[in-house]
Amino acid sequence: MASSWATLGVDLHLEPAASGGLRRGLTDALRDAVRTGRLAPGTRLPSSRTLAADLGVARNTVAEVYADLVAEGWLTARQGSGTRVADRVVVPPAGPAGPGRREPGRLAHSLVPGTPDLASFPRAEWLKAARRALATAPFDALGYGDPRGRRELRTALAGYLARVRGVRATPDTVVITSGFSHALRLLGPLLRARGVRAAAVESYGLDYHWRLLRGAGLATPALPYDALGTDPRAPDGAGAVLLTPAHQFPMGTPLHPDRRAAVVDWARRTGGLVLEDDYDGEFRYDRQPVGALQGLDPDRVVYLGTASKSLAPGLRLGWAVLPPSLVDEVVAAKGHVDTCPVLDQLTLAEFLASGAYDRHVRSARLRYRRRRDALAAAVADRAPTVRVTGIAAGLHAVLRLPPGLERPVVQAAGLQGLALHGLAFYRHPEAVAEPLEALVVGYGTPPDSAWAGALEALCRALP
Amino acid sequence: MASSWATLGVDLHLEPAASGGLRRGLTDALRDAVRTGRLAPGTRLPSSRTLAADLGVARNTVAEVYADLVAEGWLTARQGSGTRVADRVVVPPAGPAGPGRREPGRLAHSLVPGTPDLASFPRAEWLKAARRALATAPFDALGYGDPRGRRELRTALAGYLARVRGVRATPDTVVITSGFSHALRLLGPLLRARGVRAAAVESYGLDYHWRLLRGAGLATPALPYDALGTDPRAPDGAGAVLLTPAHQFPMGTPLHPDRRAAVVDWARRTGGLVLEDDYDGEFRYDRQPVGALQGLDPDRVVYLGTASKSLAPGLRLGWAVLPPSLVDEVVAAKGHVDTCPVLDQLTLAEFLASGAYDRHVRSARLRYRRRRDALAAAVADRAPTVRVTGIAAGLHAVLRLPPGLERPVVQAAGLQGLALHGLAFYRHPEAVAEPLEALVVGYGTPPDSAWAGALEALCRALP
Numbered sequence: 006m007a008s009s010w011a012t013l014g015v016d017l018h019l020e021p022a023a024s025g026g027l028r029r030g031l032t033d034a035l036r037d038a039v040r041t042g043r044l045a046p047g048t049r050l051p052s053s054r055t056l057a058a059d060l061g062v063a064r065n066t067v068a069e070v071y072a073d074l075v076a077e078g079w080l081t082a083r084q085g086s087g088t089r090v091a092d093r094v095v096v097p098p099a100g101p102a103g104p105g106r107r108e109p110g111r112l113a114h115s116l117v118p119g120t121p122d123l124a125s126f127p128r129a130e131w132l133k134a135a136r137r138a139l140a141t142a143p144f145d146a147l148g149y150g151d152p153r154g155r156r157e158l159r160t161a162l163a164g165y166l167a168r169v170r171g172v173r174a175t176p177d178t179v180v181i182t183s184g185f186s187h188a189l190r191l192l193g194p195l196l197r198a199r200g201v202r203a204a205a206v207e208s209y210g211l212d213y214h215w216r217l218l219r220g221a222g223l224a225t226p227a228l229p230y231d232a233l234g235t236d237p238r239a240p241d242g243a244g245a246v247l248l249t250p251a252h253q254f255p256m257g258t259p260l261h262p263d264r265r266a267a268v269v270d271w272a273r274r275t276g277g278l279v280l281e282d283d284y285d286g287e288f289r290y291d292r293q294p295v296g297a298l299q300g301l302d303p304d305r306v307v308y309l310g311t312a313s314k315s316l317a318p319g320l321r322l323g324w325a326v327l328p329p330s331l332v333d334e335v336v337a338a339k340g341h342v343d344t345c346p347v348l349d350q351l352t353l354a355e356f357l358a359s360g361a362y363d364r365h366v367r368s369a370r371l372r373y374r375r376r377r378d379a380l381a382a383a384v385a386d387r388a389p390t391v392r393v394t395g396i397a398a399g400l401h402a403v404l405r406l407p408p409g410l411e412r413p414v415v416q417a418a419g420l421q422g423l424a425l426h427g428l429a430f431y432r433h434p435e436a437v438a439e440p441l442e443a444l445v446v447g448y449g450t451p452p453d454s455a456w457a458g459a460l461e462a463l464c465r466a467l468p
Numbered sequence: 469m470a471s472s473w474a475t476l477g478v479d480l481h482l483e484p485a486a487s488g489g490l491r492r493g494l495t496d497a498l499r500d501a502v503r504t505g506r507l508a509p510g511t512r513l514p515s516s517r518t519l520a521a522d523l524g525v526a527r528n529t530v531a532e533v534y535a536d537l538v539a540e541g542w543l544t545a546r547q548g549s550g551t552r553v554a555d556r557v558v559v560p561p562a563g564p565a566g567p568g569r570r571e572p573g574r575l576a577h578s579l580v581p582g583t584p585d586l587a588s589f590p591r592a593e594w595l596k597a598a599r600r601a602l603a604t605a606p607f608d609a610l611g612y613g614d615p616r617g618r619r620e621l622r623t624a625l626a627g628y629l630a631r632v633r634g635v636r637a638t639p640d641t642v643v644i645t646s647g648f649s650h651a652l653r654l655l656g657p658l659l660r661a662r663g664v665r666a667a668a669v670e671s672y673g674l675d676y677h678w679r680l681l682r683g684a685g686l687a688t689p690a691l692p693y694d695a696l697g698t699d700p701r702a703p704d705g706a707g708a709v710l711l712t713p714a715h716q717f718p719m720g721t722p723l724h725p726d727r728r729a730a731v732v733d734w735a736r737r738t739g740g741l742v743l744e745d746d747y748d749g750e751f752r753y754d755r756q757p758v759g760a761l762q763g764l765d766p767d768r769v770v771y772l773g774t775a776s777k778s779l780a781p782g783l784r785l786g787w788a789v790l791p792p793s794l795v796d797e798v799v800a801a802k803g804h805v806d807t808c809p810v811l812d813q814l815t816l817a818e819f820l821a822s823g824a825y826d827r828h829v830r831s832a833r834l835r836y837r838r839r840r841d842a843l844a845a846a847v848a849d850r851a852p853t854v855r856v857t858g859i860a861a862g863l864h865a866v867l868r869l870p871p872g873l874e875r876p877v878v879q880a881a882g883l884q885g886l887a888l889h890g891l892a893f894y895r896h897p898e899a900v901a902e903p904l905e906a907l908v909v910g911y912g913t914p915p916d917s918a919w920a921g922a923l924e925a926l927c928r929a930l931p
Contacts, residue, residue: 072603082604124607131811132602136595140535141545144587144915147780183646183807190803213804319610319810340653341676344646346812347782348594452607 027062031070036454039079039090048090050080072128079454113422114459118255118401118447124454125369126317130361131352137359138351146347152339153332154181154324155350161357162324166310170286171296173303174326180335181345184323185282185311189214191338192280192307193221195331201244204280207235208436209256209428214247214282230438234258237268237279245278246271250298251286255431255445257395257403259295269298272305278328279306285314287366289398290374304328312353314400314449315366321345322353373400376448376456383460388467400449403428410468411442418466423459425466490525494533499917502542502553511553513543541587541915554917576885577922581718581864581910587917588832589780593824594815600822601814613810615802616795617644617787620817625787628820629773633749634759636766637789643798644808647786648745648774652677654801655743655770656684658794664707667743670698671899672719672891677710677745693901697721700731700742708741709734713761714749718894718908720858720866722758732761735768741791742769748777750829752861753837767791775816777863777912778829784808785816836863839911839919846923851930863912866891873931874905881929886922888929 038044050056053067060067071088074080082088146155153159159176166172182188196204204223206215208230215225226243229236234253237260240246246268250260260268272279281298289295299308308326316322322345327335356362380402381393395403406414411427418425428443451459501507513519516530523530534551537543545551609618616622622642629635645651659667667686669678671693678688689706692699697716700723703709709731713723723731735742744761752758762771771789779785785808790798819825843865844856858866869877874890881888891906914922 068603075604075606081606120611123610126607126610128602132595132599135598139591139595141538143538143544144541144589147586147589147782148583149776149781150784186803187807313612317610317810318612321613321807321809340649344650344784344807346784346809347780349809349812 028066028070031060031062031066032073035070035074036079039074044090046090049086050088050090052087112419112424114455114462115424115450116418116446116448116459116463117424117426117450118445119450120318120447121314121316121369121400121449122372122452123317123319124452125372127361127365130365131316131356134355134359134361135348135352138355139348142347142351146351150345150347150350152180152336152341152344153177154179154345155347155354157354158350158357159324161354162310163326165357165362166297166308166324166326170283170308170310171300172308172326173300174308178303178327178329178332180325180327180332180339181350182323182325182339183321183345184313184318185284185309186213186217187321187344188309188323188325189217189280190221191325191335193218193223195334195338196245196278197222199244201278203243204245204247205237205240205243206247206433207249207253208433208438209431210247210249210254210433211431215433218247225433227433227435227437230256230436233261233264235260235264237264238271240271240277243277244275245280247280247282248298249282249284251283251295252289252398253395254282254284255395255401255403255428257397257399257401259398260298265298265301269301269305273302277305281306281308283308283310285399286310287315288370288373288400290370290377291397295398299326304330307331315362315369320349320353322349372453373449377402380446380448380460380463383464384467387464391467394443401445401447404444404446404467406442406444407468408442411444414444414466414468418463421462421466423462423466425463491529491533494523494525494529495536498533498537499542502537502917507553509553512549513551513553515550535591541917575882575887577918577925578887578913579881579909579911579922579926580887580889580913581908582913583781583910584777584779584832584863584912585835585915586780586782587915588835590824590828593828594779594819597818597822597824598811598815601818602811605810605814609810609814613808613813615643615799615804615807616640617642617808618810618813618817621813621820622787624817624820625773626789628825629760629771629787629789633746633771633773634763635771635789636763637771641766641790641792641795643788643790643795643802644813645786645788645802646784646808647776647781648747648772649676649680650784650807651772651786651788652680652743653684654788654798656681656686658797658801659708659741660685662707664741666706667708667710668700668703668706669710669896670712670716671896671901672894673710673712673717673896674894678896681710690896690898690900693719693899696724696727698723698727700727701734703731703734703740706740707738708743710743710745711761712745712747714746714758715752715861716858717745717747718858718864718866718891720860720862720864722861723761728761728764732764732768736765740768744769744771746771746773748862749773750778751833751836751863753833753840754860758861762789767793770794778825778832783812783816785812835916836912840865843909843911843923843926846927847930850927854930857906864908864910867907867909867930869905869907870931871905874907877907877929877931881926884925884929886925886929888926 053064053071057064057067075082079091080088081091156176158181159179162179163174163176166174203226204218205228206225208227218225228240237246237248268279271277283297297308299306311323312320377396384391384393390407392405393402394405415425415427426445428441428445516527516534520527520530538545542554543551544554619639621644622639625642626637626639629637666689667681668691669688671690681688691703700709700711731742734740746760760771762769774786775783840859847854847856853870855868856865857868878888878890889908891904891908
């Protein structure tokens with residue numbers, strides 16, 4: 006079949022692809038028309054009914070194609086104003102733009118790490134899981150929940166985390182949270198109430214997390230960072246340590262095996278607690294995943310995971326696997342009733358149990374790996390003085406720069422319309438580490454439709 | 469068409485109802501078979517495929533019927549173990565049962581107020597709204613959210629609350645929460661930080677709410693309760709007042725008009741703040757709803773609403789309409805990122821905008837009203853010494869008892885397998901009120917399938 010779409014004055018020659026069929030063909034043709042500018046930003050598309058009639062295809066096919074392209078960021082849809090071509094993220098012309106040419110905060114691209122590619126959120130699969138979860142949930146599941154979270158989800162997570170991350174968990178030691186920050190908000194005051202005065206943190210990390218701990222009255226001294234990575238062997242005076250063992254954030258290295266054992270020894274010896282932030286443990290490209298530290302001693306390590314990187318932060322779903330002795334206190338801190346919506350918990354449980362989560366992680370890993378490779382290749386080609394590190398896992402890379410260049414490159418990127426963080430953004434004010442100059446590039450952040458433009462803008466800003 | 473269902477050894481004569489058709493006919497027949505005991509508790513039903521083939525109807529029809537009956541509580545469905553007849557809530561034989569005949573906490577019925585009929589949660593409509601919300605959401609909606617909540621929802625709520633509750637709100641003064649408790653957790657410390665030392669509360673209310681305020685370091689003295697209801701005119705020494713103006717919880721009376729004006733005057737005069745808990749303002753039966761107090765002075769009244777009564781607590785969605793001067797502080801207290809999932813917020817926004825929320829509230833109001841009328845009639849008939857009060861609105865009634873009977877009746881109810889709260893449960897330890905003996909009967913709580921049994925158990929326990 007070959008149809009041509011004249012409704013918009015644009016010829017979309019639709020040939021069913023060898024694989025994929027009509028839907029795929031229409032999606033590709035439409036995406037291409039947007040990408041090449043044949044359909045201008047803001048153009049209103051015909052209703053799915055009209056276009057389906059024009060093309061002689063089922064209306065559902067067109068509706069699904071529109072939904073896919075909305076999800077990918079090429080189109081926008083709003084109740085009442087129809088489907089339009091998105092205001093494209095246009096790569097600005099090369100060379101520095103004068104101040105005022107772009108409104109602050111309205112950058113065209115972002116390579117700031119911390120958010121996965123939201124356009125690849127598996128909307129259809131998620132809805133399917135929600136439908137199944139709603140169809141089988143007993144009605145009393147919709148009441149005020151158990152503050153530990155729904156048992157279905159705790160059970161699914163205990164199994165999943167054991168299988169994929171080597172976590173030792175039972176449904177009774179898992180507590181569902183609204184994400185990592187929520188867990189830290191619960192744990193900080195609890196540590197303080199137990200007499201802990203300081204929680205040692207890494208020399209590189211997120212100031213927002215340190216502030217949450219300080220908000221609970223804890224000091225947050227910095228652990229040394231050296232050639233082997235974070236050194237948590239002697240957190241003097243601290244009663245707890247906050248670590249990213251699988252994939253140091255943002256440096257990208259796993260915690261050295263000797264130091265994994267050493268920090269657990271420290272915790273056993275002193276009664277200390279290790280808070281393990283396993284934010285992206287599923288995204289490892291080059292070899293077997295680094296198992297969770299928690300597996301070494303579930304009584305001394307609190308394992309903290311999240312759906313924010315593997316699915317989307319907007320779900321506000323995370324989980325803590327707790328030493329049994331901490332469960333009651335954390336649940337009490339969480340409150341009398343659950344704060345996490347039941348339907349989302351049941352949907353995630355179904356998503357895990359049905360294998361949809363594994364499938365999504367596999368496909369996301371492949372996509373991110375391709376971006377990582379493209380980033381490494383582009384930098385090697387166009388900025389040979391820049392060294393790409395920390396790329397064995399995760400959704401971001403660290404680009405080491407020649408001395409004195411971090412700040413100018415971040416500024417140049419801004420002028421290219423690219424939001425970018427230098428390593429200084431993640432440096433502890435009392436970091437015990439050699440000064441390093443680098444960029445932290447979140448290559449997972451842009452939607453597919455903006456990735457090439459973001460990479461190009463980055464390359465232009467590099468020395 | 470007339471089919472007979474022999475698969476289970478039960479004849480289900482299916483005649484399409486005059487209105488409603490095959491689906492309705494099958495639903496009714498199956499519900500009837502369960503209700504009358506022809507299908508025993510635990511019986512496994514044939515798969516929807518098998519039954520559809522037996523009856524010569526579409527598989528979807530059977531699947532929808534099963535889903536409806538699961539939602540109503542007649543059937544249960546679990547992945548892997550199929551659809552079964554629910555373990556029925558059987559009314560135990562009359563007369564006191566010996567201790568040990570029933571496990572504690574496994575009561576057959578509950579008339580404890582605070583939860584709506586969860587079996588009537590509009591699952592299909594909710595899913596439909598979720599599908600529409602997901603189809604039109606821009607991809608970046610799935611990121612870390614605005615701590616105020618999604619603008620779509622704040623906009624929809626501002627419009628809805630103005631129209632239905634007389635609240636004066638703009639999207640910028642609405643903050644989305646995980647429910648009423650979450651709002652109270654945010655506001656308590658904020659009041660304390662502003663120098664407030666006491667928040668006056670009603671002589672009857674929820675201890676859990678008072679504890680949240682006390683947890684923030686506030687004293688919670690009791691306001692007098694007299695023949696005209698709560699008297700908030702002179703909350704001596706308090707910097708804030710927590711009230712249920714539309715429908716005093718649990719007594720069921722609206723705040724007297726003179727006192728509505730007086731408490732707002734007090735707030736203006738002293739710089740105090742009124743926290744308005746409008747937990748079930750939409751459910752008023754006998755006349756026009758009592759508008760929100762907030763409409764009198766949006767600068768001195770914090771309006772607090774929730775989806776927990778109108779839809780289901782499991783959604784964990786509530787909202788605060790704040791005096792503009794409080795917005796920034798509340799948002800800061802809520803945290804850097806939102807704690808309320810984006811998809812649920814977008815779904816509720818869509819649910820409101822599409823009119824599905826209004827339709828659901830209307831149909832729920834009708835259903836609850838019928839229950840209320842049945843309760844009043846049954847009590848008048850079978851326990852003429854008991855007076856039913858507080859029934860102009862809401863999902864619960866107060867049954868005034870002759871002196872000395874509250875405790876024995878609650879105990880007798882327990883022996884009937886009925887969970888029930890006496891008024892003492894809601895009485896402030898320093899209540900300024902005549903002692904009253906009463907039951908607080910949450911007639912909204914049971915699913916339709918258990919309502920008749922719960923009412924019967926109640927009547928048996930009454931004097």
